[in-house]
Amino acid sequence: MTKHTEIQLKHYYEQGTIGPDLFDVVQTTTPEPQEGEVLIKQTYMSLDPAMLGWMMDDHDSYIPPMTLGEVMRSNGIGEVVASKHPDFAQGERVMGMMGWCEYAISNGQGLTKLQPGLNEEMALSVLSLPGLTAVQGLLNIGQPKSGETLVVTGAAGSVGSIVGQLGKACGLRVIGVVGSEEKADWIVNDLGFDGAINYKTDNLAAQLEALTPDKIDVFFENTGGPIQEVIFNRMNTHGRIVVCGMIADYQAEQPRPGPNWITVIKQRLSIQGFAMPDHLQDAPALIQQLMPYVQSGKIQYRAHVLEGLVSAVDGLNLFFSGENKGKLMVKL
Structure with a gap:
């Protein structure tokens, strides 16, 4: 059995600096996909200000809080390394909610295929x-x-x-x-x-x-x-x-x-x-609205890339210090 690293939420965030005390970095068995599932090797992981709200014990928010012990939520991009899903083939690159982990299992819901040649940094910076x-x-x-x-x-x-x-x-x-x-x-x-x-x-x-x-x-x-x-x-x-x-x-x-x-x-x-x-079901229509501006060269971006899964733990503080420059993400 192979192992991979994932980061789980250990304590809810209350106030102050985000640090290692809020998380557990664990080694766990890499799962095998079952029928209707794919196994994804994550390559890029998005960091977003909304994550702070997900880490709070706030049941009145627009999205339910995380459960302690759950892999930290995040959007990411990865490669399908094993598939038992009819719509996804090994080797395809996909984008969707994967979490702070090196490998993720998905039933395909919410996954979007990346077009060949599309840069991962652009996909997370603009089309996500x-x-x-x-x-x-x-x-x-x-x-x-x-x-x-x-x-x-x-x-x-x-x-x-x-x-x-x-x-x-x-x-x-x-x-x-x-x-x-x-x-x-x-x-x-x-x-x-x-x-x-x-x-x-x-x-x-x-x-x-x-x-x-x-x-x-x-x-x-x-x-x-x-x-x-x-x-x-x-x-x-x-x-x-x-x-x-x-x-x-x-x-x-x-x-x-x-x-x-x-x-x-x-x-x-x-x-x-x-x-x-509230609007994720409209994502295809929103991308359709956005693409003419992208294709005509009217949308530029810059990515602020951190290296390694564990860099996400301290990386979230860049949002509050103002030190992040552009779309913050982690390269695994």
Whole structure:
């Protein structure tokens, strides 16, 4: 019997740094596929901010919490090394939920075949959750119109960078909020954003006013934090706010209070939160919406690749320190 490594959740996350004390790294017998199953050797594994919520003992969330002792959830890419499933053949590359493990068993549900020649880093960076989230949030909920102004927070991240590029492709003026001058330079000079604000600098309101002469029509919220209110107060009448993530509050003892609802009434704002598990059944249609932008070269990406399965344990902290650059993933 062959063995492989997997990482299981040992304790629920409460607050502070994510570290080895939350996990068990174990050697376990590599399973054999039964009828209707495939065995996948994972090659790339996605790390996402949503994982923090999955690791909490929160039964009111949009997705049930993990069970202690369960292999840590994650999306990944791998090669089918053994198959007893009629739809998957040995040697095919597939993408889907696999977990923090070297080998995974699947019944095929939720697996997507990768086209020959498609780069794994591009698949995880664009055609996986980041791209699906950007399309659903901006195009389907935000309903952007050419000539409008879009502000996106977390603009150098895997989702925000695609949101901004989709906005530009739709004819919008796009302003991104980031956490460093390097990230500001990247989204403006490489991705084509019209402007950027480093939220760690001073005079945020004045900076935003200068960059949004026609105010803001669509606000794609990825992060929360003090700049949220600054953006909120500059929304146009009938503006749309798409709430995707609040990473600034995930580790806070007390989340920041929301903006005053009087502005919602005066400006007749539409505010909608969304979570991708509600829309995964629409993935083929979302990819179909996204592909014309990808094929025309309007979507660029950068991948932040960590090496080795165990690097995922400390790697999640990069989301909260702001040190990740692009789509965070692990190469096994």
